[in-house]
Amino acid sequence: MDDRLPSLALHSSAPPRTTSLEERLERGEVVFYSTCPFLLPQGEDREFLLAQRGGWGQKNINFKPATGMARGFRKQSADQVARLRQLLADFSAHATTWLSTTLPGYAKSWRLDQVTFRPEEEHGRRLPQAARNDLLHIDAFPGRPSNGDRILRLFANVNLTEPRVWLTSLPFPQLLERYGTDAGLPCRKPLDRSFFWEPIMACLQPARRRRSEYDRFMLRFHDYLKANREFQATGPKREWSFPPGSAWLAFTDSASHAVLRGRYALEHSYFVAPEALTLPHESPAARLQRACGVPVLKS
Numbered sequence: 001m002d003d004r005l006p007s008l009a010l011h012s013s014a015p016p017r018t019t020s021l022e023e024r025l026e027r028g029e030v031v032f033y034s035t036c037p038f039l040l041p042q043g044e045d046r047e048f049l050l051a052q053r054g055g056w057g058q059k060n061i062n063f064k065p066a067t068g069m070a071r072g073f074r075k076q077s078a079d080q081v082a083r084l085r086q087l088l089a090d091f092s093a094h095a096t097t098w099l100s101t102t103l104p105g106y107a108k109s110w111r112l113d114q115v116t117f118r119p120e121e122e123h124g125r126r127l128p129q130a131a132r133n134d135l136l137h138i139d140a141f142p143g144r145p146s147n148g149d150r151i152l153r154l155f156a157n158v159n160l161t162e163p164r165v166w167l168t169s170l171p172f173p174q175l176l177e178r179y180g181t182d183a184g185l186p187c188r189k190p191l192d193r194s195f196f197w198e199p200i201m202a203c204l205q206p207a208r209r210r211r212s213e214y215d216r217f218m219l220r221f222h223d224y225l226k227a228n229r230e231f232q233a234t235g236p237k238r239e240w241s242f243p244p245g246s247a248w249l250a251f252t253d254s255a256s257h258a259v260l261r262g263r264y265a266l267e268h269s270y271f272v273a274p275e276a277l278t279l280p281h282e283s284p285a286a287r288l289q290r291a292c293g294v295p296v297l298k299s
């Protein structure tokens with residue numbers, strides 16, 4: 001067994017206590033803030049942001065806090081590039097400052113992933129099935145394997161008038177129980193796209209983070225859920241309408257979700273290590289390892 005993952009501890013008979021934000025998030029809840037609790041771009045900055053368009057074939061505009069680089073947008077001038085980078089860097093700083101005080105236990109060791117700006121209307125977007133946002137799924141990033149670190153995402157709707165509309169469904173534990181075997185648990189996995197791509201990518205980009213069994217399963221499960229018509233049609237659903245100026249937070253590797261409508265969202269992703277979790281034995285990696293009985297993380 002992988003020693004990054006704790007074994008399941010027996011519960012004590014401690015008195016019930018209120019559920020912490022960490023527990024709610026780690027169990028797959030979406031936590032909603034009707035007014036975004038940190039500063040969003042205002043006035044001319046917001047107008048400038050909403051005028052930006054995605055580059056050809058790009059799903060979103062993205063910014064990496066680690067390098068200060070922004071990509072995926074139509075470039076018009078050096079001033080425009082510098083202003084957009086600054087605006088996304090400011091969003092990253094404001095979001096991260098607020099989240100560090102709200103979830104200090106995570107902030108000690110989290111890795112800042114990336115910021116995205118989502119300028120396209122989601123309703124009726126034409127994307128390949130595995131890239132569609134309007135089909136229920138859990139998140140796994142093909143180019144950024146997490147090796148069991150959890151994917152925490154903070155969204156803000158910067159649209160002036162329109163809500164962003166989401167569906168959510170079952171959390172990871174119930175999805176794993178219902179569909180894990182059919183999707184192919186690591187002990188009995190069918191050949192998937194990573195089986196062919198992983199050795200090729202390892203040669204082409206030796207510095208790239210390698211996928212663990214966990215990452216391969218999560219990608220397979222992401223694709224499987226999007227392709228599963230029975231789950232899409234009959235899975236329990238809750239609709240969320242996130243109004244302009246609101247924000248929401250979720251571990252999207254557990255909270256299954258789809259976006260049905262809306263344009264102009266800002267989002268920041270963070271990788272949270274198992275050691276920083278309040279309920280590490282309930283993480284997707286720990287549950288997957290128990291379900292299949294083989295190590296799923298690279299040590």
Ligand code: SIN
Nearest residue numbers: 118133257258259265
């Ligand atoms: C996603 O499925 O991760 C996208 C959600 C969104 O853009 O609102």
Ligand code: FE
Nearest residue numbers: 137138139252
């Ligand atoms: Fe997603």
